Amino acid sequence: MSRLQAREITDADQARRLVEERGLSHVKVGMFDIDGVMLGKYMGREKFFSALEKGVAFCDVVLGWDSKDELYDNVRFTGWHTGYPDAPLRILPESCREVPAEGDMLLFLAEFDGRAEALCPRGVLRRVLARAAELGYTARAALEYEFFLFQETPESIREKGFRHLRPFTPDMMGYSMLRSSVHGELYHDLLGMAEAMDFPIEGLHTETGPGVLEAAIAVDEALAAADKAALFKTFTKVWAQRRGLMATFMAKWSPDYPGQSGHIHLSLREAAGGRSAFFDAAAPDRMSDVQRHFVAGQQALMPELLAMLAPTVNSYTRLIPGFWAPTDATWGVENRTTALRVIPGGDAAQRVEYRLGSADANPYLAMAAAIASGLHGIEHRLEPDPPVTGNAYDRDHPAHQALPRTLWEAAQRLRGSAAAREFFGDDFVEHFAATREWEERQFRRHITDWELERYFEII
Missing domain, CATH: 3.10.20.70 (Glutamine synthetase, N-terminal domain)
Structure with missing residues (x-):
């Protein structure tokens, strides 16, 4: 044997x-x-x-x-x-x-x-995928994460009070072949660890900012993809610390650099026959009716489910114009300034990229929100607003596309969402909303450096 x-x-x-x-x-x-x-x-x-x-x-x-x-x-x-x-x-x-x-x-x-299964993040995603199966679909997903590396240790960052941290590499060098070649051994080490632990990385490169990398995890069935994303985040931090480095998946660690995203690429396939439910060669941008309704549902419920995709106080510092993060529930075709980016392709590649999520989100809950909202659109045959062409940041959008601006507001929108209760259950919605309210209350107990510098002497 x-x-x-x-x-x-x-x-x-x-x-x-x-x-x-x-x-x-x-x-x-x-x-x-x-x-x-x-x-x-x-x-x-x-x-x-x-x-x-x-x-x-x-x-x-x-x-x-x-x-x-x-x-x-x-x-x-x-x-x-x-x-x-x-x-x-x-x-x-x-x-x-x-x-x-x-x-x-x-x-x-x-x-x-x-x-406890009612509150289990993996259980929440399983229930959403069961709903997809009832509608005749399976979901495939791939997540990509931006994360910063620092030449620091858990001890040194605390000794420094989390200030004046030393990035792994200096300067703004996105897609740098220089950086990836000079540190080739480290890159290969991370790629090898990901292969060994079955969350293979299909793309790894520097992003804009000192010491920031972006990793795209290979596509899989949605539940397996969430497992892989959650393990990737944990063991990338382990991998870094074992090498005298630190990795952070905070949504935004510095006001000087773009935040860190956790983009989700999603598609549905027909359970009977296995064909793409999103691809229609004869339709504009190859978007089938199913994909159009799916995108419409994601757009409609984005303001209500934002807490599941931006779950920390820090998440909301990322959602500002001009820093590669969406600020309204917009969509477009191959448009990286919108919250939802439809990517035309063939049967295997037609998909939507949910660009709203930040790197600090729980992968199970972020994916559950992204898929459930799409299924809501299919079930109710919703139609999306007109797609955005050009820069989504430089124009006004309808009031219903506005996203909550704080974690507290997002928690209230989630608590009041009938769709969230239908897909995730009352127990989960009440518990998760309460935990986000707690998170905001913890933040309000503290005095920031900005407040001290601004008010201490002059007011």
Whole structure:
């Protein structure tokens, strides 16, 4: 019997066999929380074997705290009032991956089960994809991320108070062959890690800004694409720190440079026959009726679902004119100044790029919002506004295209969205909106350097 490979695993029996073949005493098990932060632990071999059959439990505080481990005081699902009980999770054998930096170590993903499934980011996306299947479609997706690299460590950035950080490389050198060649070994190292962990990168280049890179992850079925994006963000940070560097996926770390995007390329295919549901060779820009309705739904619901694509206070510093980020719910054909960019192509390439999302978004929730809004358009046969040609920043747009300007406003729009409740469920909408309100409240407790410099002496 041939030795199994990690990416060949499809069921619990094969997972058990692979662990035994490698003689592992422990494996890694991880899941993604509401902010897209990966949490997990090393799990002993026998406990893992049991968890494959019966599931495992984590303290549900992981759904009740923020990205700094501060406990929410405004959510119903868990808290001091519930005593923070365990929440069940199921292991996903088919998610098995190598962990290149740890010898023969294996990583398995898990997702929340039981009551907690209503809040599980991966579960939210699964429910949206089930809705697509009911309509006769499968979704394919690819995410691309911009991220900055710094010659810093977790200790040095704190010693500096997160100021005067040293980028990995200087100056504005987008698409630089010089930079990628001088640092070729590092690029190859990242590309190799991505291949080994099954989130292959099909494009990697410098972007505009000191030390900024953009990576395009290869297309896959939507749920697998979200897994790959979430793992890419986590293990790119691991990869960087192991090399004395730091990577950040903040939406905007400096007012002097463009923000960091998390663009989502999406297409639907017909479940029966496998043809593109978006491609029509005879239609203008090859947009089928289905794609036109899909884009219309994305445009219509963008203001209501923005919190799922721009989930932090920092996200909204990116959404300003002239910095390659959209400011209204606009669309156009091959137009990078709009929020939605329709990309004409053949059966395999006709798609829409959802350009609104920032790099700090949870990939599962960002993709769920982008797909659900498109399905809403198909179900209601919505028609989009006229496409924008030219510069979307230099013209006025209808009031209904305006996007929320703060996280607080976005949370209120989400909480009041009937479509969000229909696609994601009341429990998720109430919980996620509350967590975003908490995030804004945390921000309001702090005095910024800008306020001190502006008001301390003169007012």
